[in-house]
Amino acid sequence: MMKVNVTKLMEAISEAEAYRALEEGNAGLSYLYDSLYNPISNGEPVRLHDLDYDRFSLENVSELEDYYDTNSLNQWKASNISRELRSLQPAALKVDFL
Numbered sequence: 174m175m176k177v178n179v180t181k182l183m184e185a186i187s188e189a190e191a192y193r194a195l196e197e198g199n200a201g202l203s204y205l206y207d208s209l210y211n212p213i214s215n216g217e218p219v220r221l222h223d224l225d226y227d228r229f230s231l232e233n234v235s236e237l238e239d240y241y242d243t244n245s246l247n248q249w250k251a252s253n254i255s256r257e258l259r260s261l262q263p264a265a266l267k268v269d270f271l
Contacts, residue, residue, distance in 0.1 A: 182254075201233035202240070210237060 204225070212219050 199233070199236065201229035202236045204228045205233055205237045206240070210241065 208224060209219055
């Protein structure tokens with residue numbers, strides 16, 4: 174029988190770096206995420222002439238690439254964890270009533 178340590182699972186999830194840059198208020202990366210990454214991820218078209226190139230830097234583009242790589246890896250890990258959790262068999266426990 175496999176046991177899941179919920180505390181360790183929650184710590185691992187909270188330590189995920191995928192959203193850290195977005196949470197830290199990186200305005201350029203947030204703009205790229207909202208205007209480019211998120212629409213493309215949802216199958217929506219993005220017109221390059223609609224982007225405000227003054228709102229982000231080349232460094233933000235690199236950060237978006239890092240975000241994508243980290244997010245893809247975390248998505249793969251989450252999928253594996255989800256598959257493992259779904260395969261767990263329920264276990265009955267003896268409960269003593271007062």
